[in-house]
Amino acid sequence: MKFKLLLRVVACVMTFAILFGGVSAFGYIHSNHAYWNPVRQTPMPALQDMSVPEYHPEKPTVAVLLSNPTTEIFDFMVPYEMFAMTDFYNVYAVAPDKNMKTLSAPEG
Known part of the structure; x- marks a missing residue:
């Protein structure tokens, strides 16, 4: 019984970390990509x-x-x-x- 509770807590923490960590990493990478490349792409x-x-x-x-x-x-x-x-x-x-x-x- 205690093992199931521990497993649920670990699963919830991992889901939280992966979800919010993934969103944060995507935002960070996307914002830096826009920062280092020039905006104007026309001749x-x-x-x-x-x-x-x-x-x-x-x-x-x-x-x-x-x-x-x-x-x-x-x-x-x-x-x-x-x-x-x-x-x-x-x-x-x-x-x-x-x-x-x-x-x-x-x-x-």
Whole structure:
């Protein structure tokens, strides 16, 4: 009789652990998958009439790095705009290659 009760308790605990652990693991894996992959899956538009900003040697130079595939718009644009709007700095956006970058927040 005690063995049946123990077996039922173990079965209930295992069912609870598997059910909620499985749901939690699925949610964790799904949310990380969305985090590490860029949201935009459409082809990037071509850049036309782009030019390098004029360099002023009397101003300090600031380079805002855009290299992580999960960079969000606020990670990049806030520092860029804060320096650029003062007009006291040479502000450049830099990246490890010349490919188009996305500034999309991950879904989730």
